[in-house]
Amino acid sequence: MLTRFPTFLVYIILLTLAVPWYWDSDSQLIWFGFPAWVVTSVLISLIASIVTCVIFLRSHDNT
Amino acid sequence: MNNLAPLGIGSWLFIGCYLCSLLLIGWLAKQARTEDTMQDFYLAGSGFGPVMLFMTLFATQYSGNTFFAFTGATYRIGYSWIVCLHFMTAIIVVYLLFAERLHILAKQRNYLTPGDFVQDRYQNKALTIIVAIVMIAVLCNFLLAQLMAMGRAMEGLNPNNGPAAYNIGVVVLALIMVVYGTLGGMRAVVWTDALQGAILIVGFALLVVSLLDLFGPIGKATQILMERDKVSGTRFASVPNAAQCREWLSYIIGVGFAFAFYPQAIQRIYAARNTVTLKRSLLVMSFMPLPTMVIVVVTGVIALAYFPGLEGASADQIFGSLLREVQMSSIFGYGLVLVILSAVLAAMMSTADSALLSLSSMLTKDIFARCFYTLASQEQLTLVGKVFSWTMLLLLVLLAIALREEASLVQLLDRKLDLLIQIAPVFILGLRWRSLNGSAAAIGLLTGISIALILAYGDLAFVHNGKIFNFHPGVVAVIPNLTITILLSLWFNRRLIVNKNVQKSSSINT
Structure with missing residues (x-):
């Protein structure tokens, strides 16, 4: 599952994008009533949920 | 929840009936018991199906902290608390690392507590006891936070009798919880979780609709915060700075790897009927942070925009100020607040009862039976577990009363994280x-x-x-x-x- 390298890499990328370090600190953009950086952060979280859901559906972990 | 308008007799009757229904569920769960064993009492026998498991996982994970501490945290730091969305998702991602394997082993070897896995895997009594002590300490902290949140909720319902209402709230709600928990064990806890989870979802969805109706679109609140940031140099709506970004990273990694190892969550992994059930529940859980946390942050942002000025532990009560506005707006608002109050009480109790059950099972199985009385029968251990439940709850109720104004709920959350994350290698590496x-x-x-x-x-x-x-x-x-x-x-x-x-x-x- 998570220990497979491609999956692990996807989560590392999502973690990197979830933290809004790459936004301009003076940004005043508002999307859908929220600061734009909040909207991107929420979207990344949604992608993380979808990826997690797909992994749960496809996993066959045997001890 | 200070500042709420006093409730009428009808409202108190509604809340009273709701609380009595929990006792009834406890009694029904007792009737449903098939045998007097620890396995039946603490894991409800053969386990739960996907819907029940999902509801209990949801009600256990989204607690009094969700409403009070997280709304309070948003109120203190603004939009930056949207990090809670990521760390609640991270918990489910961490389950990918161990939940399925642990569940398979638990079914094969009849695990009851997290300590059972540790002892079975490592055959090392010292490690088992250290893990048990850390988890018990965390559970005590967790239960204390829930009891304090219950007290603050009742304090808000009786604004004229603050301290007395807090004390009575802690004692009465704790008493109801321990009674139905003692009657029906895990079965009662999960059945009440299902009821409470349903009320929780409906209550909070309605709250956001009413708040947006009362205060206007969220964009207006965002504009107010952005203006405030410009004038006073705060960062309520601004992009998090480098220090805040590092804190985000710490929260996502820390909460993800720590809170996946809450003993009550591990016991729910054990209690799943089979692997398919577990995976179905967890995949639905992976989508729950999004609606729940966005709602909590929106609530906190509205409070911050329109009711600024609260600090410290009193910021945890900001939720009550918002409820008052809804309550005073119309008869529908009054009824809605009543449902939400029931939902909030429900959330706290369902989280606390799960923690109490885990606490008693670990004290009984991992400490008492492993260290002091290895020859005890199942009936004796179940009885000892119930005695531990009552004793621990009594001590924690006294502590919650003593600490009434002392700690903010997020401070309590941080200390749990520090301890619980240390256990992650024992489980994740141990399984792999x-x-x-x-x-x-x-x-x-x-x-x-x-x-x-x-x-x-x-x-x-x-x-x-x-x-x-x-x-x-x-x-x-x-x-x-x-x-x-x-x-x-x-x-x-x-x-x-x-x-x-x-x-x-x-x-x-x-």
């Missing part, structure tokens, strides 16, 4: 790396806990606001924990191989 040695894991764990506690309470110059370079002490301490665990395991295994080779060669020579 056969060579992991029990003694090495014990030394690593003790090192991690010591460093985390020294960093958190040592009053060190480089620790600011309880964090090191904006990272939680627990997240920092897990690095030496992990390093020691791995290096010592490799060393112990190498010594074992050398000893075996020496024995082999000496037996050949003789």
Whole structure:
């Protein structure tokens, strides 16, 4: 599952994008009533949920 | 929840009936018991289906903290608390690392407590007891936070009798919880969780609709905060700075790896009927942070925009100020607040009862039965567990009353993280790396806990606001924990191989 390298890499990328370090600190953009950086952060979280859901559906972990 | 308008007799009757229904569920769960064993009492026999499991996981994970502490945290730091969305998702991602394997083992070997896995995997009593003590300490902290949140909720319902209402609230709600928990065990807890989870979802969805109706679109609140940031230099709606970004990283990693190991969550992994059930529940859970946390942050942002000025522990009560506005707006608003209050009480009780059940099972099985009375029968242990439930709850109720104004709910959350994350290597590595040695894991764990506690309470110059370079002490301490665990395991295994080779060669020579 998570220990497979491609999956692990996807989560590392999502973690990197979830933290809004790459936004301009003076940004005043508002999307859908929220600061734009909040909207991107929420979207990344949604992608993380979808990826997690797909992994749960496809996993066959045997001890 | 100070500032709420006083409730009428009808409202109190509604809340009273709701609380009585929990006792009825406890009694029904007692009737449904098939045998007087610990397995039946603490894991409800053969386990739960996907819907029940999902509801209980949801009600256990989204608690009084969700409403009070998280709304309070948003109120204190603004949009930056959207990090809660990521760390609640991270918990489910961490389950990918171990939940399925742990569930399969639990079913094969009849695990009851997290300590059962540790003992079975490592055959190391010291490690099992250390893990149990850490988890018990965390559960006590967790239960204390829930009891305090219950008290604050009742304080808000009776604004004229603040301290007395807090004390009565803590005592009465704790009493109801321990009665239905003692009657029906895990079955009662999960059935009430299902009821409470449903009320929770409906109540909060309605709250956001009413708040947006009362205060206008969220964009208006965002504009107010952006203006305030410009004037007063705050960062309520601004992009998080470097320090806040590091804190985000710490929260996502820390909460993800710590809160996946709440004993009550691990016991729900055990209690799933089968692997398919577990995976179905967890995949639905992976989508729950999004609606729940966005709602909580929106609520906190509205409060921050329209009711500024509260600080410290009183910021946790901001939720009540919002409810008052809804309550005073119309008869529908009054009824809605009543449903939401029931939902909030429900959330706190369902989280607390799960923690109490886990606490009693660990004290009974991992400490009492393993260290003091190894020959006890199932009936005796179940009885001892119930006695532990009552005793621990009594002590924690007294502590909650003593600490009424002392701690904010997020401070309590941070200390749990510092301790619980140290256990992650014992479970994750233990399930995936056969060579992991029990003694090495014990030394690593003790090192991690010591460093985390020294960093958190040592009053060190480089620790600011309880964090090191904006990272939680627990997240920092897990690095030496992990390093020691791995290096010592490799060393112990190498010594074992050398000893075996020496024995082999000496037996050949003789």
